[in-house]
């Protein structure tokens with residue numbers, strides 16, 4: 001699965017192409033995309049429900065918590081309340097001020113999903129599952145509004161689209177099905193103090209606790225190993241018996257290593273193409289322990305070890321990350 005930095009770089013691209021646009025039409029070519037991986041049999045009415053729910057809405061922003069991405073939608077403000085005489089940019093800003101987030105359009109890319117921006121009338125790729133027709137003002141108000149399509153292409157249908165109400169959870173509005181997902185270390189709503197307190201109650205292996213999305217979201221297997229190594233904490237340490245300053249150091253390292261990955265560039269996409277692949281290849285060179293079992297530790301030269309914790313391969317340096325003494 002893509003890690004948080006990949007999802008964030010996709011979010012940035014999606015935001016650029018969708019924020020401020022109005023959905024003027026929608027088409028579901030394959031209703032299975034509205035289901036989940038465990039539930040692909042879709043009621044024939046579901047596609048109509050989806051189309052009705054999104055049609056005419058304005059996209060406020062592309063948002064993310066952990067690896068969960070969505071578009072926040074608002075009612076389209078009546079042009080009279082915004083002032084049709086104002087220049088386009090000013091009009092868009094006024095519209096943004098009066099709109100309230102009302103609904104979320106969840107976009108799970110899964111392993112094979114892609115969002116592509118197309119001109120209306122472009123040939124439709126055979127794995128296209130849904131199409132949103134979008135319209136937005138151009139920076140120059142004298143130009144006619146820009147009309148284009150956002151197409152969801154997914155060969156294997158591991159991705160998912162859906163409409164959900166927004167609920168308050170861990171400091172902000174999120175889609176209802178994300179209400180159990182804790183804040184991630186890179187978002188403004190993240191409160192390290194609260195997360196450390198929650199972690200400190202756990203008696204599972206610290207490595208497993210870092211992957212528990214109800215405690216802290218967005219840290220995948222790669223970044224959990226990297227964060228533990230950088231903080232010098234063993235993956236089998238019991239959070240409840242680990243000093244809070246050490247837990248804080250691990251969270252800090254997680255935020256830093258994911259921030260670094262974002263800065264390196266993230267998944268690349270050209271102007272008309274937003275894409276995510278499952279692997280984080282661009283960051284491989286910067287990984288210090290993940291995938292390096294049997295190789296020398298970059299700090300002390302000891303052979304990097306690998307063990308399975310909670311079903312996940314875990315890489316660590318037996319010297320830099322001393323086993324917990326209470327075991």
Ligand SMILES: [Zn+2]
Pocket residue numbers: 297298299300301302317318319320321
């Ligand atoms: Zn070492």
